[in-house]
Amino acid sequence: MLTLATGNKAVAAAVKEARPLVIAAYPITPQTEIVEQIAEYVAAGELSSQYIPVESEHSAMAACIGASVTGGRTFTATSSHGLLYMHEMVHWAAGARLPIVMANVNRSVGPGWNVWAEHTDAFSQRDTGWLQVFVSTVQEAYDATLMAFKIAEHEGVLLPVMVNLDGFTLSHIMQSLETVEIGDFLPPMHLPHAIDVEQPCAYGPLTGPADYFKFRWDIERSMRDAPGVIAEVEREFGERFGRRYGPTEDYRCEDADILVIALGTLGKEAEVAVDLLRAEGVKAGSMRLRWFRPFPDLDLRGRDVVVIDRDYSFGFGGVLAHSIRSKTGVEPFSVIAGLGGQEVTYDDIADFVRMHTPGTEYWFGVNGHV
Amino acid sequence: MYEIRIHSRGGQGGVTAARLLALAASRDGKYATACPFYGAERRGAPVVSFVRIDEEPIRVYSQIRRPDLVVVLDASIMDVVDVLQGLKSDGLVLVNSTHAWNGNRHAGRHVDLTGIALSLDLVVAGSPIVNTPMLGAIAKMGIVSLDSVRDAIAETFADDRNVNAAEAAYRELVV
């Protein structure tokens, strides 16, 4: 069915289609509309999930963990400080190998209070063992949320998945949305280690270094298997529903001399910048990174690269720029832009390409090259 | 791509106006996006929201800098906000007013949305509803079809007077 929806409502609609057993969430700007919409679905009887209105994000993830280990599908949504507040349980969910799906509406971190888009919140959970995907349209928010359940619950993965969408820019924009009937694309969840009172065992007890180390390696092994599972799920989704996704969304990249790499809505806006640059004779392309964890293998040889980071690791650099550098060996022009919802237009992005100087860092709106 | 900037006051329904307009455009078979600019929202403070309509999927998220159409739901905003900022040279202005508005080099249209709302007793919490009649005026300007406006409003509001108000504005606006 074709309708018009915000990014938040698209996530809620996907959750409704996925029919989790338990949803536990705490509202926070700009994610609020997701939990309100889910609460409405549940109140109207359109969704039979148990909706637990927890008293904090820490408890939201803890409740999802408790519910997930019974073998039931679970979902939560948060943003910014909420994600940081649940950080401990974010680690726990991955360590416990629970396929929880969470929407994170990307927002900056205070102080000062700022409710607009930034990727610092998601990146702060970088090393937790969660898969992370960044979306750029309302439709993609919907599709990625549905696929997230299938990927997380795949026996070769069994890790939680975070679906990231830019606060306000995407969470509150209204775009067309085609909903689907998910059918057997998403089979009932099967958790091999679900609690069984007939087979009592201890979950997460004291564990010595040797076993602990094995568990950590097991997470990484699944992370390494995840790209194959993701590709398979995205291929099946494309075949069934006609929309195709991959680790990146490449726009006019084939013959490009210079690539813009960004996440989320900035990555989409970059396509317009590419069209402007192409009209000027600059052979530019946009490579919008979708999966951040596991980080995809990118072939950037022989190209110049402009990386836009909507984040910063203080005393180090843009997280995405450094990830690209370490994974590909390419020395990018690192642009720090869009922090706290700073407006970045396609004209600005075209300027970044025009001024690109490999190996340097540029803070948009603050100063020149630093 | 056709870009519309809607100026209103907090609580006046400018954000809903943008959503309804995008919905109507999508009913016309076009691609449309609607987005409010979110600040610290206060009732009565000037706010803007944006609508983009195109034949192709829309990839732009930044604010509209060079609108084709500026809609002003409360004429008093023009005293405090430069609503013409960035308006294209051939851009249009639609003002909710009883008086003709001298376009200041831009083509101006006016329609008394407030009067239409009051005549239909379309008032919520003491405020006349001007966003649904606004859609009728925009349809008259040929940006969306009146049928799609009717659909978009009927899909969103149960009260028929909203559709009636849009139709009244469609009749009243002189283009």
Added chain:
Amino acid sequence: MTEIRKEEFILKCTSACAGCGGSLCLRYVLKAAGPDTVLVVPACCTSVIQGIYPATAVNIPVYNIAFAAAAACASGMSSAFRALGRKTNVIAYAGDGGTVDIGIQALSGAFERGTDFLYICYDNEAYGNTGMQRSGATPLGARTTTTPGGKPTTKKDLDRIVEAHDPPYMATACSAYPLDLYKKVKRALGIPGPKFIHILAPCPPGWRFPAEQTVEMGKLAVKSGMWVLYEREYGSLTISAPSKAAMRKPVPLEEYIRRQGRFRGITDAALTELRHQADLNLRRLTREAEGIC
């Protein structure tokens, strides 16, 4: 006479300290709850007592969870089980630190939401798992590693906090009275909604008394009136038999205090204050039981 289940759910390989009051309680809690039970355990002595992976000393599923999260985790688990049509008992089994301090927000939230579970706080009045640092449940004057001069403030009144949530069932218990505890757990698990049991669990290394005196120490706590056993079901309070007996012929508070190394050097003023608080607590509970307040 209540027939206590013969089956053991705490097996003979726990890593508990000798004379552990907490594991004694758990033994009876699980006997009362039976095999269709999941225990949710935050960081506390029970995290250690259950053994090291891949071994376990507990013969029911135990879900270990982070310190602050027991009640919330149990909340999700209970919701899921009920949605699946299963009656499995969900019991959060947490120490005083995980309850009165770091876990109180989750506890309050779960009770306010009406979660169908039993929350048990076994209280050894300090962070025992990490070597006896003070907790909010440490009594006035007790020495811990972080209150070397004796705790300057009084024990947080957890029960009155829980009572403010108006749960359908709440009770106090003590490891020295296992039959009383057993009956209370049985009673609690027969009632839908959030239930709470607060168990005083004397701790030989933490309280500094010989390991063989755990039961005696618990009895002294009750007999001196420092710990009052009662249950409150749908708002109706009954003082339990051991405390009723103690009220008729109380043991002097000093008997309880002087036997514990943690109170060594306690000032007369602190002792007087402890006595005053115990009296106040007893008076309040008696009045409620008699329907005066």
